[in-house]
Amino acid sequence: xxxxxxxxxxxxxxxxxxxxxxxxxxxxxxxxxxxxxxxxxxxxxxxxxxxxxxxxxxxxxxxxxxxxxxxxxxxxxxxxxxxxxxxxxxxxxxxxxxxxxxxxxxxxxxxxxxxxxxxxxxxxxxxxxxxxxxxxxxxxxxxxxxxxxxxxxxxxxxxxxxxxxxxxxxxxxxxxxxxxxxxxxxxxxxxxxxxxxxxxxxxxxxxxxxxxxxxxxxxxxxxxxxxxxxxxxxxxxxxxxxxxxxxxxxxxxxxxxxxxxxxxxxxxxxxxxxxxxxxxxxxxxxxxxxxxxxxxxxxxxxxxxxxxxxxxxxxxxxxxxxxxxxxxxxxxxxxxx
Numbered sequence: 001x002x003x004x005x006x007x008x009x010x011x012x013x014x015x016x017x018x019x020x021x022x023x024x025x026x027x028x029x030x031x032x033x034x035x036x037x038x039x040x041x042x043x044x045x046x047x048x049x050x051x052x053x054x055x056x057x058x059x060x061x062x063x064x065x066x067x068x069x070x071x072x073x074x075x076x077x078x079x080x081x082x083x084x085x086x087x088x089x090x091x092x093x094x095x096x097x098x099x100x101x102x103x104x105x106x107x108x109x110x111x112x113x114x115x116x117x118x119x120x121x122x123x124x125x126x127x128x129x130x131x132x133x134x135x136x137x138x139x140x141x142x143x144x145x146x147x148x149x150x151x152x153x154x155x156x157x158x159x160x161x162x163x164x165x166x167x168x169x170x171x172x173x174x175x176x177x178x179x180x181x182x183x184x185x186x187x188x189x190x191x192x193x194x195x196x197x198x199x200x201x202x203x204x205x206x207x208x209x210x211x212x213x214x215x216x217x218x219x220x221x222x223x224x225x226x227x228x229x230x231x232x233x234x235x236x237x238x239x240x241x242x243x244x245x246x247x248x249x250x251x252x253x254x255x256x257x258x259x260x261x262x263x264x265x266x267x268x269x270x271x272x273x274x275x276x277x278x279x280x281x282x283x284x285x286x287x288x289x290x291x292x293x294x295x296x297x298x299x300x301x302x303x304x305x306x307x308x309x310x311x312x313x314x315x316x317x318x319x320x321x322x323x324x325x326x327x328x329x330x331x332x333x334x335x336x337x
Contacts, residue, residue: 001025001089005057005071008038012084014059018071022056027086030055038073040082059085092152095134103135118155130167142178148204162199162216166226169202174211177202181215181238181256194218196238203227203244209234218256225262243280
């Protein structure tokens with residue numbers, strides 16, 4: 001989609017230093033940008049590339065604008081500004097409303113006339129598909145699910161049962177929402193499955209990545225707040241509550257009945273044990289496991305960075321000897337007393 005710099009600046013409400021008539025067709029990196037593209041500078045590490053850019057314009061902070069050799073789009077948050085402009089230049093593909101001939105829609109389902117249901121999709125009884133929704137090919141919307149207006153299920157998405165979403169959601173291929181949680185009771189004869197009878201409540205403007213899972217509640221609902229972002233391969237167990245605008249990177253796993261506050265950030269391969277509470281504005285670094293309540297905002301870490309294997313082996317050996325070292329120190333303190 002082609003649009004002038006002036007139109008881009010007006011729609012995103014930022015300052016433009018340069019010609020309003022320059023036509024932009026795409027976004028690009030610093031190294032790959034040409035005269036029809038915009039790029040952005042938000043990381044100081046890339047500033048040495050600024051003088052040589054071939055882009056038509058660069059989105060950058062006010063402090064960097066005077067060093068820009070081409071048109072400058074000035075904004076305090078260049079990355080967020082870039083995101084909005086990229087959405088204008090590359091709008092999501094949309095479909096004409098209607099139900100594909102190969103789709104199955106139950107007689108008891110309610111599908112808006114402005115919604116799209118793609119090839120081989122299935123809409124079960126008592127499901128409700130809101131205005132402007134898109135149910136992609138191969139997707140399954142189970143009984144008693146309610147899909148809020150403008151929500152898109154891209155392809156092969158499964159809503160098992162009793163899932164309710166807010167508006168403008170985006171669910172990527174392979175995600176499974178509302179599957180059974182891991183509920184089992186041990187008896188002398190073996191495991192007995194605990195029925196999972198709750199549902200899933202998802203707020204507005206939520207994005208859930210490829211092959212991620214959000215389990216239904218065992219009793220009551222699993223709750224995902226407004227504006228939450230779940231990356232690919234994220235696991236949310238039954239009866240968790242995830243606060244507004246919290247984000248989780250790939251391989252994050254949250255055990256059952258854990259409550260996480262708003263605006264929290266979980267880096268890749270991090271997680272939390274069950275039945276704990278994490279307050280608002282907490283950052284959990286990569287591969288960190290949270291094992292108890294956190295009631296103070298801030299960053300938390302529990303993993304070690306990679307090091308040469310020989311150094312790692314030495315450190316492990318030292319850790320294994322810590323018990324004996326503590327005993328020796330204790331004995332020495334007793335002798336002194």
